[in-house]
Amino acid sequence: MRMRILPHSDVAHALVRAVSRLLSTPQCADSVSGLSVAKSGDAARTSACATSWIAVWAACLAAAAIPALAHHSFAAEFDEKKSVTLKGTVSQFDWSNPHVFVDIDVADANGKITTWESEWESRIELKRAGWKSDSLKPGDAVTVEGSASRDGSKRVGGKSLTLAGGKKLLAPSETPPPTARAAAKPAPRWPDGHVRLGIGPGEIGYWANASSSGLIESSAQGVRMNRDGLLANIADINKVAPFQPWAKGLYEYRQRNLLKDDPMASCLPPGGPRQFQVPYGLQILEEPERKRIFVMSGGGNRNWRLIYLDNRPLPDIDSATPTYFGNSVGKWEGDTLVLNTVGFNERFWFTNGGLPHTEKLRLVERISRPDFNTLKYEVTVDDPGAYTRPWSGGWTLQWIPDQEMEEYFCDDNNKDRIPDK
Secondary structure, rough: OOOOOOOHHHHHHHHHHHHHHHHHHHHHHHOOOOOOOOOOOOOOOHHHHHHHHHHHHHHHHHHHOOOOOOOEEEHHHEEEEEEEEEEEEEEEEOOOOEEEEEEEEEOOOOOOOHHHEEEEEHHHHHHHHHOOOOOOOOOEEEEEEEEEEEEOOHHHEEEEEEEEEEEEEEEEHOOOOOOOOOEEEOOOOOOOEOOOOOOOOOOOOOEEEEOOEEEEEEEOOOOOOOOOOOOHHHHHHHHHHOOOOHHHHHHHHHHHHOOOOOHHHHHOOOOOOOHHHHOEEEEEEEEEEEEEEEEEEEEOOOOOEEEEEOOOOOOOOOOOOOOOEEEEEEEEEOOOEEEEEOOEOOOOOOHHHHHHOOOOOOOEEEEEEEEOOOOEEEEEOOOOOOOOOOOOEEEEEEEEEOOOOOOOOOOOOEEEEEOOO
């Protein structure tokens, strides 16, 4: 049976935002029946109230958790601490998006056959890791190593697959995808001298392989995340960004809930810095004669962002129509393109890992190409609705030469595969 269920990230966001409005009143602590709150002052009562209310709402939301889609965070479905090794034969190789599936028939000591399902990243990512559409066929003897399903079903999150002849295929999460880098050389330029951020005449390629899987304040040290932005140590939350109490509570809820409510699982666009993080890559289309730039996403549903370079003013943040990518204007400062963007809605996560934001979000992005193979992305986040002060972070992307950005539609085959336990 296959089914599709929408996540409830917007519900979680709205509830926690609503609770946060209580935090400005000194009487908040007294309004929570049964809670013991220190009476040392209004600030202490407000802080205790924030922690208590957010914990209560997070518990309620967790109790109402909804099953995840096939297009989901692997951490939400599979437990990396529980390894599984399967030896058997391939019964089905589903080379599809958003995820690839390999079904394996495994025989027990009595010869009884049980079909296990192994789930892998998208075919776009697997191709960069050396997989092909004909890498497997039914009847191939294989050994699969992966992470056990959290629901106890006969499913694993694939980490490696070894064929009988010894050839080993790895998940992109297990090794950096091998790419044939273009020869080292300076960044290309337009006739007017500006650095060319996209492809040049006769070239094929796109940008991918972000050096960071999440957005973290640049001054933070020792914060580790997996490829989805899930913290290795939940105690590092305070290092990630200067959160307001409600935003920290929501971010912690999303992290502890293993990113199950990620709006990208419902094929919503990756707005803000996340457009430069998604694994499917992006292309930058420059139209200097029209004084505009398009940033084309390889993932999602072929979403695109429009940036104007014609010196138009930004709309007032309170009058701008909120969208996923906001309203962007830019200008060149030497070899760096500087962008100012306002007018975001709150229906998406603006970075991997679930950092919250509000409609007050303003981004200042700096994009440069220090050499042919590298795109540098830096961003300053200014959101007085979610953070106590502006803060900055960034990463680099790698040029993938001689490859077209493959067509990818999030809705394609975006259904749960639920085998018998």
